[in-house]
Amino acid sequence: xxxxxxxxxxxxxxxxxxxxxxxxxxxxxxxxxxxxxxxxxxxxxxxxxxxxxxxxxxxxxxxxxxxxxxxxxxxxxxxxxxxxxxxxxxxxxxxxxxxxxxxxxxxxxxxxxxxxxxxxxxxxxxxxxxxxxxxxxxxxxxxxxxxxxxxxxxxxxxxxxxxxxxxxxxxxxxxxxxxxx
Numbered sequence: 001x002x003x004x005x006x007x008x009x010x011x012x013x014x015x016x017x018x019x020x021x022x023x024x025x026x027x028x029x030x031x032x033x034x035x036x037x038x039x040x041x042x043x044x045x046x047x048x049x050x051x052x053x054x055x056x057x058x059x060x061x062x063x064x065x066x067x068x069x070x071x072x073x074x075x076x077x078x079x080x081x082x083x084x085x086x087x088x089x090x091x092x093x094x095x096x097x098x099x100x101x102x103x104x105x106x107x108x109x110x111x112x113x114x115x116x117x118x119x120x121x122x123x124x125x126x127x128x129x130x131x132x133x134x135x136x137x138x139x140x141x142x143x144x145x146x147x148x149x150x151x152x153x154x155x156x157x158x159x160x161x162x163x164x165x166x167x168x169x170x171x172x173x174x175x176x177x178x179x180x181x
Contacts, residue, residue: 003112003132004047004102006122007039008149010138015146016119021051025141029169032137033067039135040070044111047102049121050080056116057088077101079121099128106130123152126178133177134159140170156180 009026017023060071076091079098086093094101115122125131159176166172
């Protein structure tokens with residue numbers, strides 16, 4: 001069975017974006033880029049909620065480099081009730097039953113699946129018991145206000161630490177397995 005991994009970037013005070021969606025502080029550096037490339041190579045499919053999908057779809061198609069090549073080549077699914085079409089290369093739009101679709105995808109043979117960003121969507125999938133791991137990169141910044149990473153989580157979730165990595169940039173990567181699914 002394939003794992004579903006939520007890959008997130010978070011400020012020290014628990015936000016994934018500023019109050020108005022600002023993510024200018026997401027720049028991490030070469031060590032993170034090496035991790036991102038290895039992570040993307042370990043996956044079969046990328047999953048997004050609408051807002052993150054729209055940000056990614058406006059950036060990656062014109063970007064260059066290995067990560068851009070992987071982002072554009074991967075099969076992608078955007079889950080949205082409001083989006084009418086998905087125009088980014090290799091993207092499929094699913095408007096209903098995200099939980100059922102992801103449950104089916106996890107049963108298929110292949111490499112792991114990942115939700116990139118999409119904090120509300122990943123929280124909803126955590127609530128549904130579908131996320132197996134979290135890879136959280138904590139940025140050395142305090143925003144004070146913003147959009148909380150786990151705002152939509154409905155009850156306590158216990159995690160088991162798999163690994164921790166400190167980057168030269170001051171970012172800390174936390175790798176957790178979800179225990180109480």
